[in-house]
Amino acid sequence: MPQSAEKVLDHAGLFKEPEYQEIFERKKDFEGGCGAARVQEIADWTKTAEYREINFKREALVINPAKACQPLGAVLCASGFEGTLPYVHGSQGCVAYFRSHFNRHFKEPCSAVSDSMTEDAAVFGGLNNMVDGLANAHALYKPKMIAVSTTCMAEVIGDDLDAFIKTAKQKGSIPEDFRVPFAHTPSFVGSHVTGYDNMLKGFLTSFWDGRTRAEVSTPTININGGFDGYCVANNRELKRMMKEMEVEATIISDPSEVFDTPTDGEFRMYAGGTTAAQMEAALNAKGTVFMQGISAAKSAEYVEKAGQKRVSLNCPVGVTGTDAFLMAVSELTGQPIPASLELERGRLVDAIADSQAHLHGKRFALFGDPDMLLGLTAFLLELGAEPVHILCTNATKEWTEKINKLLAASPFGKDAKAWPGKDLWHMRSLLATEPVDFLIGSSHGKYLERDIGTPLIRIGFPIFDRHHHHRFPIWGYQGGLNVLVKILDKIFDTLDAQTEGTASFDLVR
Amino acid sequence: MSAATLEKSDDKTREVAQTRALIDEVLEVYPEKAGKKRAKHLNVYEEGKPDCGVKSNIKSLPGVMTIRGCAYAGSKGVVWGPIKDMVHVSHGPVGCGQYSWATRRNYYNGTTGVDAFGAMQITSDFQEKDIVFGGDKKLDKLVDEITQVFPLAKGISIQSECPIGLIGDDIEAVSKKKSKEIGLPMVPVRCEGFRGVSQSLGHHIANDAIRDWVFDKADYEQPFESTPYDVVLMADYNIGGDAWSSRILLEEMGLRVIGQGTGDATLKEIEMMPRAKLLLLHCYRSMNYIARHVEEKYGVPWFEYNLFGPTKIAESLRGIAAFFDDTIKEKAEQVIAKYTALSQAVIDKYKPRLAGKKVMLYVGGLRPRHVVGAYEDLGMEVVGTGYEFGHGDDYQRTTHYVKDGTLIYDDVSSFELEKFAEKIRPDLMASGVKEKYIFQKMGIPFRQMHSWDYSGPYHGFDGFAIFARDMDMAINSPVWGMTKAPWKK
Numbered sequence: 001m002p003q004s005a006e007k008v009l010d011h012a013g014l015f016k017e018p019e020y021q022e023i024f025e026r027k028k029d030f031e032g033g034c035g036a037a038r039v040q041e042i043a044d045w046t047k048t049a050e051y052r053e054i055n056f057k058r059e060a061l062v063i064n065p066a067k068a069c070q071p072l073g074a075v076l077c078a079s080g081f082e083g084t085l086p087y088v089h090g091s092q093g094c095v096a097y098f099r100s101h102f103n104r105h106f107k108e109p110c111s112a113v114s115d116s117m118t119e120d121a122a123v124f125g126g127l128n129n130m131v132d133g134l135a136n137a138h139a140l141y142k143p144k145m146i147a148v149s150t151t152c153m154a155e156v157i158g159d160d161l162d163a164f165i166k167t168a169k170q171k172g173s174i175p176e177d178f179r180v181p182f183a184h185t186p187s188f189v190g191s192h193v194t195g196y197d198n199m200l201k202g203f204l205t206s207f208w209d210g211r212t213r214a215e216v217s218t219p220t221i222n223i224n225g226g227f228d229g230y231c232v233a234n235n236r237e238l239k240r241m242m243k244e245m246e247v248e249a250t251i252i253s254d255p256s257e258v259f260d261t262p263t264d265g266e267f268r269m270y271a272g273g274t275t276a277a278q279m280e281a282a283l284n285a286k287g288t289v290f291m292q293g294i295s296a297a298k299s300a301e302y303v304e305k306a307g308q309k310r311v312s313l314n315c316p317v318g319v320t321g322t323d324a325f326l327m328a329v330s331e332l333t334g335q336p337i338p339a340s341l342e343l344e345r346g347r348l349v350d351a352i353a354d355s356q357a358h359l360h361g362k363r364f365a366l367f368g369d370p371d372m373l374l375g376l377t378a379f380l381l382e383l384g385a386e387p388v389h390i391l392c393t394n395a396t397k398e399w400t401e402k403i404n405k406l407l408a409a410s411p412f413g414k415d416a417k418a419w420p421g422k423d424l425w426h427m428r429s430l431l432a433t434e435p436v437d438f439l440i441g442s443s444h445g446k447y448l449e450r451d452i453g454t455p456l457i458r459i460g461f462p463i464f465d466r467h468h469h470h471r472f473p474i475w476g477y478q479g480g481l482n483v484l485v486k487i488l489d490k491i492f493d494t495l496d497a498q499t500e501g502t503a504s505f506d507l508v509r
Numbered sequence: 510m511s512a513a514t515l516e517k518s519d520d521k522t523r524e525v526a527q528t529r530a531l532i533d534e535v536l537e538v539y540p541e542k543a544g545k546k547r548a549k550h551l552n553v554y555e556e557g558k559p560d561c562g563v564k565s566n567i568k569s570l571p572g573v574m575t576i577r578g579c580a581y582a583g584s585k586g587v588v589w590g591p592i593k594d595m596v597h598v599s600h601g602p603v604g605c606g607q608y609s610w611a612t613r614r615n616y617y618n619g620t621t622g623v624d625a626f627g628a629m630q631i632t633s634d635f636q637e638k639d640i641v642f643g644g645d646k647k648l649d650k651l652v653d654e655i656t657q658v659f660p661l662a663k664g665i666s667i668q669s670e671c672p673i674g675l676i677g678d679d680i681e682a683v684s685k686k687k688s689k690e691i692g693l694p695m696v697p698v699r700c701e702g703f704r705g706v707s708q709s710l711g712h713h714i715a716n717d718a719i720r721d722w723v724f725d726k727a728d729y730e731q732p733f734e735s736t737p738y739d740v741v742l743m744a745d746y747n748i749g750g751d752a753w754s755s756r757i758l759l760e761e762m763g764l765r766v767i768g769q770g771t772g773d774a775t776l777k778e779i780e781m782m783p784r785a786k787l788l789l790l791h792c793y794r795s796m797n798y799i800a801r802h803v804e805e806k807y808g809v810p811w812f813e814y815n816l817f818g819p820t821k822i823a824e825s826l827r828g829i830a831a832f833f834d835d836t837i838k839e840k841a842e843q844v845i846a847k848y849t850a851l852s853q854a855v856i857d858k859y860k861p862r863l864a865g866k867k868v869m870l871y872v873g874g875l876r877p878r879h880v881v882g883a884y885e886d887l888g889m890e891v892v893g894t895g896y897e898f899g900h901g902d903d904y905q906r907t908t909h910y911v912k913d914g915t916l917i918y919d920d921v922s923s924f925e926l927e928k929f930a931e932k933i934r935p936d937l938m939a940s941g942v943k944e945k946y947i948f949q950k951m952g953i954p955f956r957q958m959h960s961w962d963y964s965g966p967y968h969g970f971d972g973f974a975i976f977a978r979d980m981d982m983a984i985n986s987p988v989w990g991m992t993k994a995p996w997k998k
Contacts, residue, residue, distance in 0.1 A: 001847070001848075001851065002971070003851060003970065003971040003974050004851065004854070004974070005851065005854035005855045005857070005858045005859075005974060006854075008974045008975055008977075008978040009971075009974075009975075010749075010964050010965065010966075010975045010978075011616070011749045011750045011964070011965055011966060014750070014754070014966070014971060014975075015750055015753060019757060020753060020757065023753060023756055023757055023760065024618055024753075026760070027756075027766070027769065027773075030766075030767050030768060030775075030777065030778055030781065031594075031775040031777060031778060032594075032663070032775055032776075032777030032778075033594070033624060033775065034624060034661055038661070039620050039623055039624045039661065042623050042624070042660060042661055043620055043623045046622065046623060046658075051658075054657050054658060055658055057654075057657075058654050058658065059650060059654070060633060060647045060648075060650040060651035060654055061631070061633070061650075061651045061654040061655060061658070062603070062631070062632045062633065062634040063629065063630070063631050063658070064610075064629055064630050064631075065603055065607070065630065065632065065634060067603060067607070068603065068604055068607045068608065069602050069603050069604030069607070071604075072604065072608075087572065090671075090703075091579055091671055091702040091703045092569060092575055092577060092578070092579060092702075093577075093578040093579020093580070093581060093582050093605075093702040093708075094579070094604065094605075094702065096576065096577065096578040096579070096582070096943065097578070097582075097604065097605065097608035097609065098608070099943045100608065100612070100941075100942050100943055101608050103942045103943055103945065103946060104612070104942060107946060108946050109943075109946040109947045109950065110943070111574065111923070112574070113571075113572050113573065113574045114571070114572075114575070115571035115572055116568065116569045116570070116571050116575065117571075117703055118568060118703050118704070118705065118706060119703060119704060119705075121703070122674075122675060122703050129571040130571075132542075132543070132570065132571045132572065133571030133572030134572060135540050135543075135572070136539065136540060136543050136570055136571060136572035136573050137572035137573070137574075138572075139538060139539060139540050139543075140538060140539065140572075140573060140574075140922070140924045141574070141924065151671065151702075152601070152602050152604075152635075152670070152671050152672050153671040153672070153675065153702065153703050156640060156671065156672045156675045156676060157675060186637070187602035187603065187604050188601075188602045188635045188636055188637055188639065188640050188672070189636070189637055191603070261950060262950070263949055263950050263952065263988075263992055264950075264952075264992050264993065264994075265950075265951060265952040265992050265993060266950065266951065267927065267947050267948075267950040267951050268950070425622070425658070428622070444610070447621065447622075447628065447629075451621075451622065464612075
């Protein structure tokens with residue numbers, strides 16, 4: 001008997017025991033499988049160039065994509081406003097999925113409601129659900145704002161959010177002056193970053209439409225982080241840097257508090273976030289910096305139309321990325337970049353210099369959201385590393401142009417190829433036929449690591465199987481240092497593992 | 510009646526009155542119409558009543574933050590998804606398959622992407638043009654591509670997402686046509702998320718699909734060497750290996766498990782159900798439909814068992830053995846005897862740390878009742894329980910498990926559960942990932958009882974040891990002593 005009270009074995013150890021291994025063998029008699037030899041034969045074949053060709057011919061079938069759907073992004077965006085309840089109009093299962101997705105990534109609560117549309121709503125439309133849903137949500141959860149987005153069900157039947165919300169107000173579900181920013185977020189268009197952008201634009205229009213801008217004389221700007229799994233730490237880092245520069249910065253959508261509340265005996269459904277007053281004042285700022293420009297294209301366009309300067313960056317990671325960010329802020333505000341930040345810059349350059357020999361020429365594959373891939377690729381290039389396969393399931397034309405330009409500008413980018421619109425099963429073929437040293441991406445990359453043996457460096461969204469990564473920034477010089485250490489740790493761990501049975505197991509590296 | 514008994518019964522009456530007052534307090538916050546509706550889902554169980562006195566399987570109220578999912582979650586996420594040698598296509602936009610990708614911990618043996626397709630997200634990734642022009646052509650092409658990239662797949666299921674039923678796609682016609690072309694079973698499942706009120710209808714639809722597209726197409730004329738001891742272990746989804754730590758007991762008591770499902774199942778094992786002498790049904794809620802069908806059409810009886818905690822395990826093994834001859838009955842006793850020392854050692858180790866601790870449960874399928882015995886084996890008390898998507902028959906069955914005065918909450922909203930926990934202050938909250946972090950912030954120890962909080966198995970004697978260890982870890986973690994800053998005490 002393998003189990004005992006003294007040393008309790010759970011799944012990780014229990015099923016390796018002979019009693020269970022025998023069960024697995026006996027079970028095969030009833031499984032109707034094809035036998036180990038045939039499985040091995042096909043497994044080997046899936047790693048060949050011939051298979052890669054078949055795999056890349058896929059037009060309809062998508063396997064392990066690295067993207068999610070629009071309303072997920074809308075929920076993240078809405079969570080970043082003070083006292084705001086994300087509300088998704090449509091089927092209820094979607095909201096259960098969005099909440100659990102963020103729970104698993106942040107290891108934090110995620111509050112959002114659905115108006116639970118079912119068959120009758122499919123026939124008659126979801127107006128009644130909206131009328132009751134807003135009333136119930138308002139009574140139970142006492143929000144300051146409710147931010148409405150949609151599931152694909154509501155989009156397919158063509159529900160009109162603007163009209164529905166107005167009707168609900170007329171029927172007394174919520175007070176007439178209660179603010180309900182909204183966005184249509186069809187999940188069959190774009191991805192989670194598109195939904196984020198749509199919801200963000202919903203907030204901007206709700207606060208800014210119909211108002212006249214009066215630019216302030218103080219060094220005031222807005223910053224938006226976009227769909228960012230590191231928002232908790234990144235937003236704090238942004239605020240710290242802006243304080244160093246004596247810039248008054250409003251983070252538009254700031255979930256850094258709500259996804260990082262303390263365990264002190266009280267559950268805070270709402271915490272922090274951009275306030276209504278900040279949003280109103282934000283119109284008069286000198287400009288808005290979008291940290292993930294590709295993923296905030298519509299919002300950026302709106303900001304420009306509102307008369308502001310806008311700066312669209314691409315998830316700046318590392319030295320030159322952070323330089324560009326700080327210089328952009330300096331240009332917008334007229335504030336100089338202080339010595340304290342220059343010192344931080346010098347420390348990051350120092351760290352890179354110390355470690356460059358371990359990074360130079362290392363070959364990387366990457367997957368993730370468009371802006372993050374641009375930021376990480378730029379960082380790898382400045383480390384002297386070589387990005388090889390850069391795969392973006394939710395790529396846009398702009399992304400492909402930008403990544404190709406970025407790669408062409410560096411000698412370290414000459415072997416790289418961008419793969420817009422591809423999925424992680426494509427990546428499997430790429431890794432099998434053109435091996436690299438390391439893979440960078442979300443937790444979903446762990447299957448590739450297991451299948452192909454390429455060590456995975458977890459940077460991206462979602463990170464489900466490692467804890468607390470989102471508590472450390474990847475932006476700013478400090479963030480660059482964090483990313484550098486993540487990469488180096490994996491490089492050294494891999495090197496140590498490879499020295500098994502050799503003399504190269506060095507104490508000092 | 511003695512004075513002491515009277516006093517005790519007074520205490521009980523007072524407690525029940527307090528719980529009822531708590532329900533009223535929670536309901537007060539709702540708008541009138543919603544409050545009236547919710548009142549029917551909350552109650553205090555009174556001993557001797559045939560059910561728990563709550564309405565169930567009714568639409569969730571809009572805007573209340575229900576914890577429920579949808580029919581797709583019930584079919585793809587629960588019933589079909591774990592069948593490992595088939596490719597399950599999340600048919601529609603990308604999200605549903607993405608969020609349910611490998612998060613339910615249905616363990617399986619096999620080579621993922623080669624002869625097993627469990628921890629994968631396979632989707633038709635609908636774009637706007639598919640909504641406008643329909644997705645049948647895309648599905649047709651997608652099936653061909655599956656056969657090219659996954660040559661060892663034994664079948665394909667089409668798990669419908671919301672748009673499929675709304676845009677009028679005919680996935681049944683595509684399935685019939687393609688099944689002939691590729692020579693593999695194809696199973697169209699109409700589990701669009703807007704159907705029904707919860708995961709539950711998805712289970713039912715998934716069961717019907719097994720009936721119509723697996724059993725009715727399988728060839729049961731083919732010879733099969735049966736034995737008198739053939740059973741199928743069903744409606745165990747092998748979360749953290751639950752089905753395996755159950756199967757070991759069945760085999761030890763001399764039964765031949767000719768099929769297991771849907772956790773770690775192959776399609777061939779699913780086809781075995783009508784061949785069995787007895788169907789062993791773990792999660793009644795999600796697969797009773799197909800069990801009833803197999804009983805009616807093929808005359809195979811089914812038995813609902815419970816392998817949580819030594820008391821219920823012994824009861825269940827004896828119940829299963831009662832269907833067979835004396836050899837099996839004797840062996841069942843031997844198995845129970847064999848594991849008694851282990852269970853006793855587990856109880857001796859953990860009961861002193863857990864006795865008297867109060868538990869609130871809020872889970873799905875069968876766990877709101879089935880795990881009660883395991884907690885009681887450790888001296889713990891379940892003071893509140895409820896089902897995400899239970900029906901009346903679940904609440905009837907619950908009466909065999911819960912004590913007088915237990916708070917019952919059906920399709921509880923996040924608001925209600927928080928208010929209940931604030932007042933009751935259980936020593937352990939046992940629910941899902943969406944609740945986990947809320948209650949931990951409140952300083953209430955928590956275990957996820959869907960995914961076993963990434964632990965398990967919890968079934969069987971081997972699982973009970975893990976269950977006890979985990980409950981102890983949660984409740985007796987030093988972290989709960991640090992939630993208040995010392996200068997604030």
